Amino acid sequence: MRLLLIVLSAAALISGCQIVYKLPTRQGNVIEQKQLDQLRLGMNREQVEYLLGSPIATDPFRDDRWNYLGYYKSPRGDVSKRIVTLHFEGELLAQMEGTADPNGKDKALENPDVETILQQEKKDKQQTESRETGVILTPEGQ
Template sequence: MLGLALSACNLIYKLPTRQGNVIEQKQLDQLKVGMTRDQALFLLGTPIAASPFRADRWDYLGYYKSPRGQVSSRTVTLYFEADKLARIDGAAPVAGASSLDTPDAKSVIEQQKKDKVEAERAAEPTESGVVLTPESAPQAP
């Protein structure tokens, strides 16, 4: 009986999935053509795809899936000539993208805190068995 009642509630918390490089726009905004490889490495970290056959190209691949199932991915490619950054592909923010589409570490942590508070609040017992949220609270006449 209890198992049936709990199965109707969506109490399972799903962790966000982050794979590849963490690509934040504020780091990409600091990249400038003419930087050295070491400077680019300091800003973005080690590329996930650097080929020994093409030493002039670094690829940064980032994938993020939120606990609610929203997926975003991004690829940034750096091209070097004579150990200097010559071209950057994928560094411009995607038009119409919200912070949820391209999350940074601060946004992810804030969302995790909100989700935790929401889950704790939903788990608290209430006298009537009904949890009122601010959107569904009755209005005073």
């Protein structure tokens, strides 16, 4: 009976601390902008498949169009969706749609480095402190 009480109280304490880590959700083709920047018109199908991998959707009746669909939700809740459509004429890439990133840089689809994560955590901490005290702290160098 004591063991059950200890386990239940420990579970209650842990659930209140938000220690649970949420895994990132990736579906479809997760394509980074640096991969898309390497695409060039006139590449053959093998070269495109080497760069981007197999397309997630191809039309069984039209072999001249490949669709790459990507969805990524980070543990912080940031969601990125991307649809890239490639059109071929014969064996060569003729047209590309969705390769330019509308936001300038798609951070949620990239794997951030340690420095970026630390900077984001510092920024989040400063924002939390400014909400609690009412004082807005400006980062160094700005």
